Amino acid sequence: MAASRAKKSSGLQPIVGNDGRLYFNYGVGAVYALYGTAEEEIGKVTISACDYSERRGELYAVETLGGKKNIFTERPVTLERLSAHFSFCRAQEVMPGKAEEIPLLKSEVTAYYKGMESKRKRDAAAARIKLAETYPAFAGNEKAKKEAEAALADAEAAEDHVRVSKLIREYMQILGERKKACERAGIDVRIFEPVQKCPFCGGSGLRENGEICVCAWQNEEEIKRWNAARRLEEKFGREWALYVRDEGTQGTELTAADVLPEGGTNRLSDGS
Numbered sequence: 545m546a547a548s549r550a551k552k553s554s555g556l557q558p559i560v561g562n563d564g565r566l567y568f569n570y571g572v573g574a575v576y577a578l579y580g581t582a583e584e585e586i587g588k589v590t591i592s593a594c595d596y597s598e599r600r601g602e603l604y605a606v607e608t609l610g611g612k613k614n615i616f617t618e619r620p621v622t623l624e625r626l627s628a629h630f631s632f633c634r635a636q637e638v639m640p641g642k643a644e645e646i647p648l649l650k651s652e653v654t655a656y657y658k659g660m661e662s663k664r665k666r667d668a669a670a671a672r673i674k675l676a677e678t679y680p681a682f683a684g685n686e687k688a689k690k691e692a693e694a695a696l697a698d699a700e701a702a703e704d705h706v707r708v709s710k711l712i713r714e715y716m717q718i719l720g721e722r723k724k725a726c727e728r729a730g731i732d733v734r735i736f737e738p739v740q741k742c743p744f745c746g747g748s749g750l751r752e753n754g755e756i757c758v759c760a761w762q763n764e765e766e767i768k769r770w771n772a773a774r775r776l777e778e779k780f781g782r783e784w785a786l787y788v789r790d791e792g793t794q795g796t797e798l799t800a801a802d803v804l805p806e807g808g809t810n811r812l813s814d815g816s
């Protein structure tokens with residue numbers, strides 16, 4: 545593996561929108577005026593595109609307007625570099641940009657899969673308690689089911705076909721009893737069955753090489769929505785609020801009227 549030359553992105557983080565989703569700090573299409581030490585305007589720049597890398601964080605293409613010499617010579621410009629430069633030049637937003645959402649992150653995928661796994665365990669535990677109340681024989685049924693499965697496997701291995709068909713009949717009876725009891729208790733019997741795990745990632749959402757698995761991409765919107773809800777709950781309780789993260793100084797809390805994504809959410813335009 546090649547040594548990484550670029551430093552991992554420092555403390556600057558994407559913005560958490562009032563919908564709980566993650567957004568780029570600078571909107572695409574936004575125009576900023578930059579100022580020199582003598583307060584004179586040294587030029588205007590626009591954010592022409594943005595991209596995200598797990599390793600480097602937010603990346604921007606920044607163009608200098610008016611045919612002037614490029615103020616930002618590197619391509620792409622990292623968030624750290626852009627923020628530092630904008631702060632140094634007291635950048636003023638003259639035209640807002642469009643808020644762009646950060647693409648699906650590995651951390652979001654991992655959190656979602658872990659969250660789903662523990663939810664499934666919680667649901668199954670709650671269902672067991674509920675079932676035990678309405679169906680006292682459930683524990684015995686579970687035991688009988690496990691024993692029947694083991695016996696069936698043995699008989700199949702021994703190619704004892706007579707025994708296999710007898711055991712299957714018994715097994716179906718156990719399952720039928722279980723299903724009926726679940727129906728009476730209003731429980732989906734599938735909650736007790738092992739889940740089919742994705743063959744590519746083993747149910748973790750990330751493949752062995754660390755990339756996001758196809759099963760997660762197929763579920764991208766749901767994963768984003770789940771993470772957004774989690775963020776809103778963690779940060780603001782269940783209140784519908786907008787918190788724009790402003791590194792190192794203060795957060796800006798806006799009302800629900802300032803709904804994303806239209807209208808721009810980048811840090812320099814808020815509150816101005």
Ligand SMILES: [Zn+2]
Nearest residue numbers: 742745757759
């Ligand atoms: Zn997968």
